[in-house]
Amino acid sequence: RKEVEQDPGPFNVPEGATVAFNCTYSNSASQSFFWYRQDCRKEPKLLMSVYSSGNEDGRFTAQLNRASQYISLLIRDSKLSDSATYLCVVNGGYSTLTFGKGTMLLVSP
Amino acid sequence: DGGITQSPKYLFRKEGQNVTLSCEQNLNHDAMYWYRQDPGQGLRLIYYSQIVNDFQKGDIAEGYSVSREKKESFPLTVTSAQKNPTAFYLCASKEDPGGDTQYFGPGTRLTVL
Numbered sequence: 001r002k003e004v005e006q007d008p009g010p011f012n013v014p015e016g017a018t019v020a021f022n023c024t025y026s027n028s029a030s031q032s033f034f035w036y037r038q039d040c041r042k043e044p045k046l047l048m049s050v051y052s053s054g055n056e057d058g059r060f061t062a063q064l065n066r067a068s069q070y071i072s073l074l075i076r077d078s079k080l081s082d083s084a085t086y087l088c089v090v091n092g093g094y095s096t097l098t099f100g101k102g103t104m105l106l107v108s109p
Numbered sequence: 110d111g112g113i114t115q116s117p118k119y120l121f122r123k124e125g126q127n128v129t130l131s132c133e134q135n136l137n138h139d140a141m142y143w144y145r146q147d148p149g150q151g152l153r154l155i156y157y158s159q160i161v162n163d164f165q166k167g168d169i170a171e172g173y174s175v176s177r178e179k180k181e182s183f184p185l186t187v188t189s190a191q192k193n194p195t196a197f198y199l200c201a202s203k204e205d206p207g208g209d210t211q212y213f214g215p216g217t218r219l220t221v222l
Binding site: 004031032034041042043044045046049087091094095096097099100101102 | 140142144149150151152154157159165167197199203208209210211212213214215216218
């Protein structure tokens with residue numbers, strides 16, 4: 001049962017590139033959506049929540065399409081420090097979250 | 110400093126032994142969670158608790174047990190019944206009610222020898 005699916009990756013991009021991650025979810029009743037960032041061997045950290053109208057935080061833009069049950073994350077002007085695994089997360093009911101497997105991003109000089 | 114602490118960071122145990130992982134938070138959050146992460150896999154929910162003295166099984170509760178005697182603490186015991194206990198264990202918490210954002214501790218890496 002795959003409830004949150006992400007691009008398998010890894011994505012290898014040069015510094016300064018724009019990269020987009022895609023995610024689909026199966027639970028049409030989900031109401032909350034997030035992108036988390038996880039560095040190697042560390043805990044996940046909230047990158048941004050995703051709102052229906054789309055939202056932007058600096059170089060990061062998140063979009064939600066409820067009809068298609070699709071979430072995206074766009075990173076502009078990639079930095080070396082953006083190298084990490086990006087987790088798509090959807091609320092799963094009863095105060096729980098469902099995590100995708102993540103997409104690894106490697107930004108090279 | 111407010112946050113979530115987990116100890117120990119690394120833990121080794123022999124097959125057949127029970128082991129307890131600690132999770133403490135001083136964020137005054139009501140809800141706490143335990144996840145397991147295996148290499149190349151997403152986080153899977155083991156147990157969660159929305160209030161003191163109450164907890165619910167997650168997707169992979171078999172071979173694990175928890176307690177929630179205090180709001181700040183949610184220890185996880187990995188029992189000898191857990192067939193593949195080697196993994197990265199993550200504890201999280203969130204305000205409940207009040208949004209779905211969960212905040213994670215630094216994790217405990219358990220290796221069964």
